[in-house]
Amino acid sequence: GAVVSQHPSRVICKSGTSVKIECRSLDFQATTMFWYRQFPKQSLMLMATSNEGSKATYEQGVEKDKFLINHASLTLSTLTVTSAHPEDSSFYICSGEGATEAFFGQGTRLTVV
């Protein structure tokens, strides 16, 4: 299957700082990638749809100014959590769609202290 690489896998940052998470499709081109958030013992919730060369589409309730998404190329999307607070601590996962099915990155566990 296709490979989606996400980096970093784990990050701890201080409250008020920004954190960037990268999501790369290694062996396919993705005009669309997706970002999800997962709180402990809960399911994955779609945050936003990242569109190559255009603005991201955010789900209701997701602050676009806090979660900045850039999809600069067909193989790279980035999520920047700005002015992070402890409540932003979560597991963030990206995905890209291959020819038929979606493939997910390894996830990034963000802890804001």
Added chain:
Amino acid sequence: GIQVEQSPPDLILQEGANSTLRCNFSDSVNNLQWFHQNPWGQLINLFYIPSGTKQNGRLSATTVATERYSLLYISSSQTTDSGVYFCAVDNFNKFYFGSGTKLNVKP
């Protein structure tokens, strides 16, 4: 959005036992996938199965799209099968996840 319900929420098995996990969804979908989330959070693709039946080793899955449900069968379970199993459906390029089934296989 589409509602996705999985059952049971928790399942404890003795090694070697068989099990069936169910996923119900509320609307027509373009895609349905089953995933296994390992303890590190990685989502492992199990099946891409918008309809029909597929088998891969001890795992098999069936989706009846007209009745809006999918089943994941695990036979001769092993301790390494433990983890959370998610069903996710795709409608208009948006994935909606079920709440998952947490499986614990005991030796």
